[in-house]
Amino acid sequence: MSYKFTVNGEGVDIDAAGVTPLLSVLREDLGLTAAKLGCGEGRCGACTVLLNDRPVAACVVPLEAVADGAVRTAESLASGDAPLTQVQEELLSAGGVQCGACTPGMMMTLTALTEQQGEWTEDSVRAALTGNICRCTGYHKIVDAAMRCVTAEGGSR
Amino acid sequence: MNAAVSVDGDAETTANGKVVGTTVPRADGDAKVRGIAMYGMDYTEPGALTVRVLRSSVPAARIVRLDTSKAASLPGVRAVATAADTPGTSGMLVVKDQSAFAREDVRYVGEPIAAVAADTPAQADAAVAAIELETRPLEPVFDLDEALAEGTRHIHPGWSDYEVAVEGHRGGNLAWEARVERGDVDAAFAEADYVVTDEYRTPRQHQTSIEPHAAVARYENGRYTVHTPTQFPFMVRDRVAEHLGVRPSQVRVVVTEIGGGFGGKLDAMLEPIACVLARKAGRPVRLVNSRTEEQTTCAPRENAIIRLRTAVSRDGTLLAQEAEALSDNGANSSGETVLCANVPALVLGSTYRIANVRYSSKVVYTNTAPTAAFRGVNGPYSVFAREMHLDHIAAEIGMDRRELRMKNLLRTGDTMINGQELDDACLDVAMDRLNEIAPWGERRSEDGRLRGIAVVPATWLTNPGPSAGAVRLSEDGSVVVTSGAVDIGTGALTGIRQIVADELGVPFDQVLIAHPDTDTAGFDNGAQGSRTTFGMGAAALDAATRVREQVLEAAAGMLEVSASDLELAEGHVAVRGVPDRRVSLAAVAGTAMWTTGPIGSTGKFAAPPVNFDAGCMTGALFTHMIGVSYHAHLAEVEVDPDTGKVTVTRYAVVQDVGRAINPGLIEGQVHGAVAQGLGYALYEDLRLRDGVVIDTGLESYRLPTALDIPPIETELLENPGNQGPLGIKGAAEPPIVPVAAVVACAVADAIGSPINSLPLTPFSVLAALRGRDSRDESSRSG
Ligand code: FES
Ligand code: FES
Numbered sequence: 024m025s026y027k028f029t030v031n032g033e034g035v036d037i038d039a040a041g042v043t044p045l046l047s048v049l050r051e052d053l054g055l056t057a058a059k060l061g062c063g064e065g066r067c068g069a070c071t072v073l074l075n076d077r078p079v080a081a082c083v084v085p086l087e088a089v090a091d092g093a094v095r096t097a098e099s100l101a102s103g104d105a106p107l108t109q110v111q112e113e114l115l116s117a118g119g120v121q122c123g124a125c126t127p128g129m130m131m132t133l134t135a136l137t138e139q140q141g142e143w144t145e146d147s148v149r150a151a152l153t154g155n156i157c158r159c160t161g162y163h164k165i166v167d168a169a170m171r172c173v174t175a176e177g178g179s180r
Numbered sequence: 181m182n183a184a185v186s187v188d189g190d191a192e193t194t195a196n197g198k199v200v201g202t203t204v205p206r207a208d209g210d211a212k213v214r215g216i217a218m219y220g221m222d223y224t225e226p227g228a229l230t231v232r233v234l235r236s237s238v239p240a241a242r243i244v245r246l247d248t249s250k251a252a253s254l255p256g257v258r259a260v261a262t263a264a265d266t267p268g269t270s271g272m273l274v275v276k277d278q279s280a281f282a283r284e285d286v287r288y289v290g291e292p293i294a295a296v297a298a299d300t301p302a303q304a305d306a307a308v309a310a311i312e313l314e315t316r317p318l319e320p321v322f323d324l325d326e327a328l329a330e331g332t333r334h335i336h337p338g339w340s341d342y343e344v345a346v347e348g349h350r351g352g353n354l355a356w357e358a359r360v361e362r363g364d365v366d367a368a369f370a371e372a373d374y375v376v377t378d379e380y381r382t383p384r385q386h387q388t389s390i391e392p393h394a395a396v397a398r399y400e401n402g403r404y405t406v407h408t409p410t411q412f413p414f415m416v417r418d419r420v421a422e423h424l425g426v427r428p429s430q431v432r433v434v435v436t437e438i439g440g441g442f443g444g445k446l447d448a449m450l451e452p453i454a455c456v457l458a459r460k461a462g463r464p465v466r467l468v469n470s471r472t473e474e475q476t477t478c479a480p481r482e483n484a485i486i487r488l489r490t491a492v493s494r495d496g497t498l499l500a501q502e503a504e505a506l507s508d509n510g511a512n513s514s515g516e517t518v519l520c521a522n523v524p525a526l527v528l529g530s531t532y533r534i535a536n537v538r539y540s541s542k543v544v545y546t547n548t549a550p551t552a553a554f555r556g557v558n559g560p561y562s563v564f565a566r567e568m569h570l571d572h573i574a575a576e577i578g579m580d581r582r583e584l585r586m587k588n589l590l591r592t593g594d595t596m597i598n599g600q601e602l603d604d605a606c607l608d609v610a611m612d613r614l615n616e617i618a619p620w621g622e623r624r625s626e627d628g629r630l631r632g633i634a635v636v637p638a639t640w641l642t643n644p645g646p647s648a649g650a651v652r653l654s655e656d657g658s659v660v661v662t663s664g665a666v667d668i669g670t671g672a673l674t675g676i677r678q679i680v681a682d683e684l685g686v687p688f689d690q691v692l693i694a695h696p697d698t699d700t701a702g703f704d705n706g707a708q709g710s711r712t713t714f715g716m717g718a719a720a721l722d723a724a725t726r727v728r729e730q731v732l733e734a735a736a737g738m739l740e741v742s743a744s745d746l747e748l749a750e751g752h753v754a755v756r757g758v759p760d761r762r763v764s765l766a767a768v769a770g771t772a773m774w775t776t777g778p779i780g781s782t783g784k785f786a787a788p789p790v791n792f793d794a795g796c797m798t799g800a801l802f803t804h805m806i807g808v809s810y811h812a813h814l815a816e817v818e819v820d821p822d823t824g825k826v827t828v829t830r831y832a833v834v835q836d837v838g839r840a841i842n843p844g845l846i847e848g849q850v851h852g853a854v855a856q857g858l859g860y861a862l863y864e865d866l867r868l869r870d871g872v873v874i875d876t877g878l879e880s881y882r883l884p885t886a887l888d889i890p891p892i893e894t895e896l897l898e899n900p901g902n903q904g905p906l907g908i909k910g911a912a913e914p915p916i917v918p919v920a921a922v923v924a925c926a927v928a929d930a931i932g933s934p935i936n937s938l939p940l941t942p943f944s945v946l947a948a949l950r951g952r953d954s955r956d957e958s959s960r961s962g
Contacts, residue, residue: 056222057215059439061390062471066878069390097215111213115205118848122669123212124219124390124439152886156878158390158440159669161851162886 026090030055031099041087046070049081049096057097057127061156068155071128072096078132080154097127100134110134113168121159129155133169143173197749199678199688200906203844206671207693211437220394220409220436224466228396229258229297231457231467232304234311235477236286236293239322239547239871240335241315243284248294251310256303259460260311262294266456269343270422271513272415272447272552274801275355276343277336278512280423280452286315287335287511288549289872290477297457297465320547320871324485324506327353327544335511335545348799355509356543358522358799360529362597363536368500372491376573380488381937382561382920384508384866385481385859386875387554388883391439392469393478397454399462404431404455409438411445411668412706417698419448420455431455435696441668442856443553444478446708447514475881476873479515479552480866482507486524486565491536496579498588500536503528507558508551509543515552518543522800527562527917529597530639530805531607532570532588537597547871553708555853559640559917560860564938567636567921572934581925582620582635586611589637596639599793600804606899607637610812610834613895617832618814630819631829632930635812636922642807642903642910644787645705647715651680651723652780653731655773657751657766659686661723662694664704665716670912671845672712676720678841679713679905683724684731685748686765702782710910713841714807715785718905723783730779731765734772738763788903807901809909810836813918817926821949824942826862826927832893838901838909849912850894857919859884865939 025038030053037048044063049055049072058081061069065083072081073095074088101107107115110133120126132155136148148169149162157165211217248260266280281292294311298304319333326332334352336342344350349357369375397406404424410416413433421428438445450467457465469478485506491499505524509517525539574581590596592605614635621633649663661680667673677691684691694700704716732743735753739746739761747756754762772779792804816830833850840846863882867874875881900907924935931949 050222056218059219059221059390061392062878064471064877064879067390097213101214107210107213115209115213118203118205118844120206120209120212121671121848121852122390122438122440123209123217126212127215130213130215149886156390156883156885158388158442158856158883159852160848161853161855161884161889161892163851163889163892164848166886 026086028089028092028094030094031096031102037086039086041085043086044082045084045086045089045094046081048086055096055098059124059127061124068132069125069128071131071155073131073135076135076138078135095131097130100130109172110137113171114165117164117168117171119160119165119168125155125157129157129165133172136169137172145170148173198682200682200841203842204674204678204688206845207674207677208667217437219391219439220407221391221439221468223396223407223436225396225398225464228464228466229299229461230301230304231295231297231454231465232308233292233453234294234308236282236289236291238286238315238317239289240318240320241286242318243282243286244316245312245314246293247312250312251296251307254303254307254310256299257296257307258299258463259297259457260294260307261453261456261460265460266423266452267425268423270419272516272519274345274518275513278514285318288547290549291511292453295453295457297461321353322546322548322871324508324544324546327546328542335547353545354542355513355545356518356521356799358525358541358797360522360525360537360539360597360797360800362599362793362796363500365500365502365536365538368536369491372499373494374492374576375489376492376569376576377489378569378572379936380486380565380568382484382564383938384483384551385554385864386475386866386881387442387444387480388881389440389442389444392471392474393445393449394468395450395454396464396466397451397458398464399459402430404458405434406431406451406455407434407436408451409436409445411438411441411666411708413664413666413696413698414703415446415706416448416451420452423452424456433698435666438666438668441707442555443708446516446553446706447479449478471878472876475866475876477549479510479550481554482509482517482551484508484561486562488565488569490569490573492573492577494577496577496584496587498532498534501528501534503539505541505562507541507543508548509545510548510550511545512550514550516557517551519801520553520557522797522802523558524562526598526802526805527559528566531590531637533590533594534597548868549873555856555913556916560857560920563636563638563918563921564924567925568928568935571925571928585637590639598804599796600790602808604808604899604901605810606836606897607639607810607812610810610836610897611635611637613834613897614812614814614832617893617895618830628821630821630930631816632819632926632928633816634922634925634929635814636918636925638811638918640809640811640914640917641709641805642714643705643709643711644806645711645715647704647719647785648702648782649716649719649723650702650780650782651720651727652778653727653765653769655766655769657764657769658690658692659684660692660694661720662701663716663720664696664698664701665712666696666707668707670849671842672707674845675713675841676717679717680720680724683721684728686751690751710913714904714908714910717908718785719783721783721905722785723781726781726783727779730772730776730781731768734768734776734779735763738768738771807904807909809838809914810899811914811918813922815922815926817923817930819927819930819945824946824949826940826945828858828890828923831890833915834895834897835911835915836897836899836909837911838904839898839907840896841908843896846896846911847894850915851892853912853915854892854919855884855889857916858889858923861920861923861938861940863939863941
């Protein structure tokens with residue numbers, strides 16, 4: 024089967040079985056390796072990408088669920104040598120990046136969060152991040168970065 | 181960020197223009213947030229074949245027949261490897277008892293038996309399925325006590341023929357034993373008012389880096405090159421060579437970006453397999469573990485049993501202590517478990533004064549996946565046992581738990597159980613600071629919820645391994661540091677840049693660090709035991725100091741003044757007091773190039789000798805502590821009496837870091853270590869049943885999430901050491917060490933009954949709450 028969708032704004036046409044995980048298409052066919060295969064079972068969130076603006080675990084999303092959709096990966100945040108987005112800046116300056124293996128997935132969850140309207144509290148931000156495991160940081164600095172992105176204080180930075 | 185404070189309580193001030201002591205953002209962050217950092221799992225080479233490994237499905241068996249001919253003839257298959265291709269016997273430094281592939285016997289579920297390199301993953305899978313293997317079951321051994329019992333089958337019948345680095349007490353299923361005996365233990369027990377006895381059991385904890393192990397190898401000009409996300413490239417080089425039966429110089433290890441290590445990526449695992457297949461196939465090969473392979477075969481923290489017996493006087497003086505620590509080596513000594521055999525003894529005897537001790541630490545073979553280092557190695561369970569046992573003693577003699585600790589705490593000038601004097605001990609300062617942050621007092625139950633509190637002091641060490649590095653001044657005035665040191669995410673290399681930047685008076689971003697490559701870098705003992713900023717930092721500072729001398733000498737000629745009148749700042753050499761008379765480092769480099777020769781130097785570090793009583797120990801490979809640091813942790817918990825659920829409501833850390841090179845990065849290490857410690861305390865348990873790992877993925881191996889970590893109050897003490905550069909002590913490893921202990925002691929306080937095993941799942945807490953814990957074997961005499 025052939026599946027058409029967009030990845031980071033560009034149209035792609037992938038010829039593969041419908042059950043093929045989106046993650047393997049991204050990493051192996053398209054050479055987009057930001058999203059990581061941390062577990063392959065939808066548990067760690069290292070493979071998080073945005074599908075139609077919502078965070079999904081690309082390792083368990085079959086290609087047929089992506090058809091005609093719009094996929095965004097971490098490579099799209101600051102494409103090429105463009106300046107970093109606020110999510111990227113805040114994560115770095117807060118110290119929310121250690122080994123960085125969770126970071127691409129974490130950033131996509133945070134990006135979706137900043138794009139959604141709503142009042143975010145620390146608790147709701149933490150709840151939104153439970154699908155993204157970070158083994159390094161203990162989360163506090165990631166949550167600090169997230170709060171700066173979603174609150175007025177962060178907006179004015 | 182909490183300000184770093186000196187032990188005297190003074191706020192730290194950073195000298196003008198210097199970056200040491202400031203929170204410089206990590207230098208490798210941009211590529212990481214752009215998603216373009218190339219991890220081991222992302223790396224490949226043109227034409228790379230896919231490798232799949234046939235692993236044992238049984239824990240103990242004799243290989244009767246292994247036939248790979250059918251597999252080798254399948255389409256797309258380029259090479260097949262078995263033990264016949266890896267003639268060497270290897271092991272982590274001490275006991276050489278491991279082959280890359282099972283030879284006569286298989287000894288654990290998941291042990292590699294053969295591997296295949298093929299054009300596609302599907303072809304490699306098909307070839308693995310076509311390998312014909314016949315085995316005859318052997319009696320498996322799983323239980324630590326049973327393994328050591330008379331008559332139990334020896335997992336390594338040929339143990340006495342194995343090469344060992346030093347002779348030690350071992351035999352049969354006892355892979356190694358370390359002993360410490362000091363003072364007159366029997367006399368002290370005879371005089372004691374109380375004798376308290378306990379047994380503690382702790383589970384395996386898996387590092388579970390987000391990135392699995394991966395290796396990409398090629399073979400050219402008679403040498404192997406392997407790209408791998410390793411913490412310790414020189415160890416991988418040596419181990420690959422040992423397995424393949426070649427010289428270390430025939431192996432080149434290049435380190436990729438590394439997506440988490442925590443001790444799990446110190447040893448060679450996939451690299452020997454990838455290398456041998458690359459040679460046989462004549463093509464590059466790529467091997468990446470699945471998550472299941474990670475959890476089931478990649479060496480976790482060892483499960484252990486600790487038995488303690490302590491003689492105490494009525495006033496709470498610890499008179500003597502006996503301990504037996506059994507730690508599970510798994511099926512071979514490929515991890516650091518044997519190397520660290522004596523660590524439980526050092527941990528038990530490094531925080532409180534105990535004049536008379538008899539400790540035995542036994543590392544035991546079982547038919548399970550080998551165990552290895554995980555941040556803090558044996559520390560977390562040794563401190564857990566030590567502290568729960570102290571609480572038991574406090575209850576027996578009717579003394580306040582904190583008071584008992586303060587009474588016996590090692591103070592400046594006291595000696596550890598190995599006779600080593602701690603001349604900079606500040607455990608009392610750390611405990612006092614903690615008491616100011618969160619004054620000691622009993623927590624009472626409220627709303628039916630049970631509340632508990634605990635404080636735990638701890639002493640820890642910095643890995644003493646050696647380092648070599650090189651620093652050179654580039655023609656544009658920037659500085660390049662070449663070393664084998666790896667940044668596994670801690671930011672250690674950022675700290676090294678800070679040290680070098682200050683020494684040479686260049687801006688932080690003008691110091692570059694070359695990628696670790698065993699062909700070009702000097703030896704480095706690996707990213708372990710918080711030693712990178714300490715050991716490699718010292719080597720880099722040594723090299724930078726020599727470079728500084730060369731710079732001053734060259735600049736003195738250019739400026740026609742004496743070198744002693746010059747200073748380095750802002751990328752220039754200036755005449756002191758005459759800032760206008762200056763030359764740029766680029767000009768100095770350019771001038772020196774054609775006169776004295778290019779500016780650059782190597783530097784090195786070896787841990788200085790320490791006085792201790794070597795005669796009190798046998799079989800100890802870790803005999804003493806270097807870069808000793810002092811810690812105190814506090815936890816407050818709530819326990820739901822109906823469900824047994826534990827909630828940590830408050831957590832505080834006071835940590836001596838010697839000198840805080842980058843306080844923000846250190847705080848990040850404290851957070852991460854405490855989070856891993858909470859996982860170990862509350863739910864991480866890599867379960868095995870009949871030698872089979874049950875928790876094969878993250879569905880049942882529960883890791884802490886963003887909702888699980890309480891606020892962590894952190895205070896850094898600066899109590900400079902005299903063994904590392906600038907007073908530095910290792911900082912990233914130690915904050916995991918007291919966590920399980922302080923949480924368990926707080927839970928025991930809340931529920932009013934002791935905790936004798938980890939993790940503190942709701943089920944086990946309920947059992948303890950209902951007094952079902954029958955392992956409380958205290959006895960009272962005198
Ligand atoms: S790799 Fe997709 S959730 Fe872990
Ligand atoms: S930074 Fe390493 S897993 Fe999050």
